[in-house]
Amino acid sequence: MQNLLRIAPGALTIGKPLPWTVYDADGNVLLRQGYVIQNDLQLEQLFERGLFQPRTIERPSDEVQEDVRLRNPFADYPVLLQTLESSLNAITNQDDSARQRVLGLSRMIDQMCQESPEASLALVHLYSIEPTIHEQILFYAILCQFTARRFGLDEKRTAVLLSAALTANLALVPVADKLNASSRVLTDEQRAVIRKHPERSVQALKESDITSPLLLKIISQHHEQADGSGYPLGLSGTDIRGEAEILALAERYVAMITKRAYRERMNIAEARKLIASLADGKFRPAIPRALLAILTEYPPGTLVRLANNEVAVIVRRPHRHRGPFAKAIIGPRGNRYSGTFERDCSQPDFNIVDVEQPEVMPSMDFGMLWGFH
Incomplete structure (x- = not known):
């Protein structure tokens, strides 16, 4: 090799x-x-x-590709993160390639989510315990892709939204990991950095000659709230773009399910309940409904306990009147299986009885669980 x-x-x-x-x-x-x-x-x-082994991904082009294999999100994960980091650095350094880098990465993520939706959603949940800022940004983009499609955005608006998800937190990148790792109450200076990051990210994009009006509007509005309590302008109602609300909700969901130094993470049931409550005044109701619909009750990558006391990982959402599909990794007595066993959770023996929320995720072979070789 x-x-x-x-x-x-x-x-x-x-x-x-x-x-x-x-x-x-x-x-x-x-x-x-x-x-x-x-x-x-x-x-x-x-x-x-x-x-x-470092991996490279060719940027998708308009030409017919000879390689027709499905995109493997697990194999692509490290290089997506590297590409994101280099794209954000290109913006910061006002590199001429910045715009093309962001567009190329947006297309990669869109292609990955369309070709391998279950594994793409699983990424968000399997790596969610203490993600870096670059991991969080990648998760925002994945969730935005699914929510936008469900909400009914066309391809062009979805593409711009993905680019916004990748760049909206550019101004927070230097400080985000430090803030997440701190158990202390935020200082006034840190709060000011957070509140100003939409404007500072927009400014950095303009200086790098990325000037799409819709892109900049999504970023500037992604912390506004329908009831007028957001920032920086206190906009309300339909003055806020739907795309900005989709990005805001993706950020909220990732914050809910990730562990921070100053708080524990929520389990999926708690997060779903809180998202549902946001439809009452904080967001236009169709957007939280769209996110809940794509996540389902047990999103891929969720660990669950089955009726036979096995621990399994959800690998596929409900499909055509059948329940979610899982693969058991731990036996009823706590013994670790050497392989995995397929479980149809609509069957009585394999009904889901609880969501597992371990402090440390058990080891898994992601490629094997989702059928990538």
């Missing part, structure tokens, strides 16, 4: 699934993507011995 690179310190985190498969110097698999590092010793050993 060629082009294996050493893992940089800081690239991996205890308690989070590996973002890519790790190899030894001979190209043998040490740990597959989805394995969760349990302690400092494992982390040290990976930094000493572990190598990974």
Whole structure:
């Protein structure tokens, strides 16, 4: 295997699934993507011995592609994050390529969500424990894609919304991870940075010659609220673009299901209940309804306990009058299965009885769970 690179310190985190498969110097698999590092010793050993294979994704073009394989969100995940980081850096540095980078990344995400919807939604939930700011931004874009399609936006408006989701928090990138890791109450200065980030992100885009009026309006309005309590202008009702509300709701949902230093994360049932409540005055009702419809009661990537006491991961939402589909990974007595077992949750033995909310996600082979080889 060629082009294996050493893992940089800081690239991996205890308690989070590996973002890519790790190899030894001979190209043998040490740990597959989805394995969760349990302690400092494992982390040290990976930094000493572990190598990974960087992946590149060709930007989609209008030409017919010979490669007709479905987009694999798990294999694409690391490079999507790298592409996002380089795209945001290009905007900050006023690079001539900035606009094309953002558009290309938006198309990649749209293609991934259309070709592999279950695995794309699973990404959001499997990596949601303590995501970095770049991971959060990627999650916003994925959720915006699904919600926009369900809400009825056409392709052009959806494309602009995805670009907005990727760039709206540009001004927060330097400070977001530090803020999320702090258990202290925000200072007045930090609150000011947060409140000004829509305007500062818009300014950075203009300076990089990204001037789409709809894009800039979505970003400037994505913290306004229908009841007039938002910022920076206190807009209300239909003065706020629907796209801005979709982005705002995606951000809210990700905040609900992610763990921060200053609070625990919500489980899916709690998050759904809170989203439903936002239809009463905070958002136009059709937008929370659209997000709830695409998530369903048990989104892909959710861990659940079944009636037979197995722990399973949801791999597919309800389909054609059948319940959600899961794969069992832990047996009734807590024993870890060496493989996985398919479970139709509409069957009495495999009905879902509870959502599991572990402090540390169990290790899984994501590619195997969702059928990617």
